[in-house]
Amino acid sequence: MDGDLVDEFTFSQEQFTDALAEEIYPLAELHNKEIGGVIQNISIKIPIEFYKNLDESGMLKAFCLRKNCELLGYNVFTAVIHPQYNVLCAQHDSMYLHPSARAGFNAIKFLRWCDEMLKNDGIVFVTQNVTHQKDFSPLLKRIGYRPHETIYIKRLN
Numbered sequence: 447m448d449g450d451l452v453d454e455f456t457f458s459q460e461q462f463t464d465a466l467a468e469e470i471y472p473l474a475e476l477h478n479k480e481i482g483g484v485i486q487n488i489s490i491k492i493p494i495e496f497y498k499n500l501d502e503s504g505m506l507k508a509f510c511l512r513k514n515c516e517l518l519g520y521n522v523f524t525a526v527i528h529p530q531y532n533v534l535c536a537q538h539d540s541m542y543l544h545p546s547a548r549a550g551f552n553a554i555k556f557l558r559w560c561d562e563m564l565k566n567d568g569i570v571f572v573t574q575n576v577t578h579q580k581d582f583s584p585l586l587k588r589i590g591y592r593p594h595e596t597i598y599i600k601r602l603n
Contacts, residue, residue, distance in 0.1 A: 473520065520542060523539055
């Protein structure tokens, strides 16, 4: 795993492996507790084989924030051809930063770095999801994102 050193953190794009999934699980549990909402009381179960297949086809972009090799954050996207515009876009799947990695400008630096990596991979535009429980839209607006549409969710079972 090679990456870019930013302050005391290392930012890297990593292959989605069983080992990375195991590192993500504890952070994903913390993430689930923070956002709750409609998906509350559903256990985290990362579809590892599905993500590995997406990764092998170039359709998964997994970015990691580490400190001394310890995973403290992730930002995962799926890359697809937009069905209306015929351009490559990245759809935000999941992002989480451990509270210890949120101080100062760490989140902004990580998001900007991820955007640059996506741009280098030929991505034309990126969509980010923001929950009402953890609204980080002011941060997204600060780095150039603009509101586009509203997503609604309904639990069916």
